[in-house]
Amino acid sequence: MGVWVAILATAVGCYAVKLAGLLVPDGALERPVVRRLAALLPVALLAALTAQQTFADGHALVLDARAAGLAAAAVALVLRAPFLIVVAAAVVVTAGVRALGG
Amino acid sequence: MTSAGSGLTVWQSCALSLLVFTGASQFALVGALAAGGNPLTAAAGAFFLGVRNAFYGLRLSQVLALPRAVRPLAAQWVIDETAAVSLAQPGRRAARIGFTVTGVSLYVLWNLTTLLGALGAEAIGDTDAWGLDAAGPAVFLALLAPMLRTGTERVVAGLAVVLGLGLLPVVPAGVPVLVAALAAPAVLYLKGRRRDEERA
Numbered sequence: 001m002g003v004w005v006a007i008l009a010t011a012v013g014c015y016a017v018k019l020a021g022l023l024v025p026d027g028a029l030e031r032p033v034v035r036r037l038a039a040l041l042p043v044a045l046l047a048a049l050t051a052q053q054t055f056a057d058g059h060a061l062v063l064d065a066r067a068a069g070l071a072a073a074a075v076a077l078v079l080r081a082p083f084l085i086v087v088a089a090a091v092v093v094t095a096g097v098r099a100l101g102g
Numbered sequence: 103m104t105s106a107g108s109g110l111t112v113w114q115s116c117a118l119s120l121l122v123f124t125g126a127s128q129f130a131l132v133g134a135l136a137a138g139g140n141p142l143t144a145a146a147g148a149f150f151l152g153v154r155n156a157f158y159g160l161r162l163s164q165v166l167a168l169p170r171a172v173r174p175l176a177a178q179w180v181i182d183e184t185a186a187v188s189l190a191q192p193g194r195r196a197a198r199i200g201f202t203v204t205g206v207s208l209y210v211l212w213n214l215t216t217l218l219g220a221l222g223a224e225a226i227g228d229t230d231a232w233g234l235d236a237a238g239p240a241v242f243l244a245l246l247a248p249m250l251r252t253g254t255e256r257v258v259a260g261l262a263v264v265l266g267l268g269l270l271p272v273v274p275a276g277v278p279v280l281v282a283a284l285a286a287p288a289v290l291y292l293k294g295r296r297r298d299e300e301r302a
Contacts, residue, residue, distance in 0.1 A: 002135075002140075002141040003110060003114055003135060003141065004114070005141045005142070005145075006131060006135060006141035006142070006144050006145045006148075007114060007117055007118050007121065007122070007131070008121075009141070009142060009145035009149075010118075010122050010127060010128075010131050010144075010145045010148040010149060010152075011117075011118075011121035011122045013145065013148075013149035013152065014122050014123075014124050014127055014148070014149060014152035014155070015121075015177060015178060017149075017152055017153050017155055017156040017159075018124075018152070018155045018156065018159055018177040018178065018180040018181075019159070019173065019174060019177040020156050020159065021155060021156035021157060021158060021159015021160045021162070021163065021177075021180060022159040022160075022162065022163045022168070022173045022176065022177055022180065023159075023163075023173060024156075024159075024160065033290070033294075035157065036290055037286055037287060037290060038153060038154055038156070038157045039154070039157075039249075040254070040255065040258050040286035040287075040289070040290060041150060041151075041153060041154065041283060041286045042126065042151055042154050042245075042246075042249065043246065043249050043250070043255050043258045043259050043262070043286065044258050044259065044261070044262035044282055044283045044284075044285040044286040045126075045130070045147065045150060045151050045262070045279060045282070045283050046126065046151075046242045046243075046245055046246040046249070046259075047246060047258070047259035047260070047262040047263050047266070047282070047285075048262040048263060048265065048266030048278065048279045048282030048283070048285075049129075049130055049133060049147075049238075049239070049242045049266070049279060050239045050242040050243050050246060050263075051262075051263040051266050051267050052133075052137070052266050052267065052270065052278065052279065053133050053235075053238045053239040053242070054236075054239045055267060056137065056267075056270055058137070058138065058275075059270060059271050059275070060270075060271065061267060061270060061271070065233070065236070066235060066236045066239065069233060069236030069239075069240065070236065070239050070240060070243060073236075073239075073240040073243050073244065074243065077243065077244060077247045083244050086240055086243070086244045087237050087240045087241055087244065089240070090233070090236040090237060090239070090240030091232065091233040091234055091236055091237050091240070092233065093233070093236075094233030094235070094236035095231065095232050095233030096233070098230075098231065098233060
């Protein structure tokens with residue numbers, strides 16, 4: 001039940017901001033500070049999410065196979081690999097380290 | 103695929119892709135729910151990630167000049183990819199075609215892969231053994247990497263990581279990410295102050 005609430009709340013919220021952008025009159029949100037903030041918010045959120053989903057286990061911080069997988073993804077990104085290769089690298093390396101007992 | 107790995111049903115995964123249709127928010131929601139977060143805190147994090155789409159909409163409404171009646175329909179397709187394609191076109195006609203083609207094809211592909219992924223993950227069973235729990239952070243990293251163009255972005259990212267991990271043991275699940283989002287206004291504010299001091 002809670003999952004459906006979260007899905008619907010996210011759907012309504014995300015649709016509302018998309019529509020708002022199309023409907024708001026020109027210039028209303030064009031202030032430089034607002035634009036800079038809109039560009040930086042995803043940076044902060046994505047960085048925090050990346051770190052958490054790599055090192056978090058519930059409320060504890062852990063260093064496990066996922067860290068190796070993320071490192072592989074980072075290497076793939078530096079090598080300018082396509083999106084799917086980056087994700088595949090993380091998955092394969094994580095599974096590999098786990099299979100070796102890491 | 104990742105969403106089914108985090109305990110969502112096939113239906114829930116598909117509803118998410120059909121209704122939300124903005125990748126980063128979907129992965130964020132799924133990750134927060136899997137970590138045991140409160141549904142509304144999880145939704146708030148996903149919502150803030152989606153806010154950037156409003157700014158694409160602003161630019162797009164000037165380029166596309168859509169009739170009012172069409173806007174509620176077009177809105178669902180206002181995402182990173184359609185904005186990038188449309189804004190790169192030379193004229194209004196080309197931009198409209200670019201927006202429509204990118205929107206339709208991505209919407210169909212994204213929802214098909216979600217369905218296949220969810221069914222596939224259900225068939226696999228223990229997705230962790232296959233390393234699929236590393237797919238989420240890898241997706242985030244791939245989305246983040248091209249954004250880290252200047253020092254400001256790197257400082258924001260670094261501060262967000264410290265806040266997100268540092269608060270994890272002490273506050274409820276989902277909250278650290280929301281606090282980490284404050285890294286953005288904080289760094290902007292500090293940068294603004296430093297510029298004012300240099301001017302003074």
